[in-house]
Amino acid sequence: RAEALFRQLAARFSEHRMGHQARWRAAWVRWRRGHHAEAEASFAEGAKAPGANSYAAANLFWAARAAERNGGEARVRAYLEAAAQQHPLTFYGQQARARLGLSHYRMPHAPVDLDNVPLPATPATRHEELAALGFDLDALAEAEYVHDTLPAGHEHNEQVEIHRFLARTHHRLGNIRASVGNAEGVTWYLAHRRQPVDRELWMLSYPRAYWDMISDTARRFGVDPRLVLALIREESRFDAQAVSPAGAVGLMQLMPFTARRMAAQLGLPPGWSSTDPRANVLMGTAYLAGVIRDWNGDVALALANYNAGPDAVRRWVGGGIGDRDLFLETIPYLETRFYVQKVLESYGIYRALWP
Incomplete structure (x- = not known):
């Protein structure tokens, strides 16, 4: 019965986070019941679902575990490699690397000095201009206003850049909680969709405060x-x-x-x-x-x-x-x-x- 309810939720909210979670749970119920072939197929399907995002890595990892029970060694490796390569910094991507015997993933870019990120030579926005003049609090207020007037959702480049500016400025002022809050949402939005995420965004999301x-x-x-x-x-x-x-x-x-x-x-x-x-x-x-x-x-x-x-x-x-x-x-x-x-x-x- 639990599996049926999860599958109903997955169908009803197919492109919503709740739907992806329900799809994963339905596959998980199958795995726990020992129906490993069915579970593998369900996990594999969930990994390919449009907008699976954070659940894609979980589905790939557990598809590998299900394939393991089915004697599909080649499929096990394929699932694990997909999780490790496509989602290397997620919990499940890291677990997949460990199962493959790979070393810890290393960020390919050079570190960024977050305390000395240069401002644009020619400020393109009012909040950048205020920051260049040293009016950080006014710049934050202006950036928050701009943020509130933009369309919702990180898919808009303007949203990405306004969150980056807010994260940078809060970090410079020592407001680490606010900085992380502004950086992490857009960082993971891009990462889950396998879009480029520069090292600065990762460092703002995972700072070395104190x-x-x-x-x-x-x-x-x-x-x-x-x-x-x-x-x-x-x-x-x-x-x-x-x-x-x-x-x-x-x-x-x-x-x-x-x-x-x-x-x-x-x-x-x-x-x-x-x-x-x-x-x-x-x-x-x-x-x-x-x-x-x-x-x-x-x-x-x-x-x-x-x-x-x-x-x-x-x-x-x-x-x-x-x-x-x-x-x-x-x-x-x-x-x-x-x-x-x-x-x-x-x-x-x-x-x-x-x-």
Whole structure:
């Protein structure tokens, strides 16, 4: 019955994100039931669907896993290569590269100095002119006005460039959360459609904010600083004042009881605050290093622990993970499943940007 409902939704919303999700879910139900030939056909069909976007890579990856069960070795490789080549920075593209035994993807372009991106020699718009004169706040207001008057949707080049300008300007002003918000939508819109995305947009979407502090702290605790960046990006979008509905605070979204415990372990002086970037990164990185050790270096399980707590992960793991891909796809808490996949995806992107 679940499969039938998903297929109805897929037909009704064929070109909408909901339809692509439903199509993928219908194929997933077939895979879980052991109908691997049918599942492979459904995943392959979903990967080719117009506008599949973020679901294209997922469909290709799981078409490969279904073909594996059908003894189709050549098809397995073809699906994995398509996912790895067409969607290299997505979670599933990264998983496909790992299954193919390939090294981490590397961004082909040279790094960009985001703090010193030159303004146009001859400003073509009023907001560029204001920025050239040093009136950044006025330039932002003008750019926001222009954005609101443009047709909706990133398919318009004007929308791409206005989001780029907003992201650049917010980054220059230190408003990293706003910068990421403006850059990431257009970056992934282009990437999912296999259109060119320049390195600047990727770097604005995945910035190295607080890099010196994060790098020093991460190395102190034996953690890859790019993993800490990825976690902070998904937890708070680099907003040091962020407070979640559950009460988690700061860059690494520490719950108060966790922060108090880590502060005591680290011997922080009285008056420490979770909204202080240095204290938060120190406590959060020390805690992350601890959970990575607890799970014998398994980053995925450590991230699940960071989000859902150790007791939940112990229940899920039981006597062992078994099929790792299946485990990552069936983490019982939807929030944790999405969180683990997003942080791993971001981690791969940071490694691609800064090998």
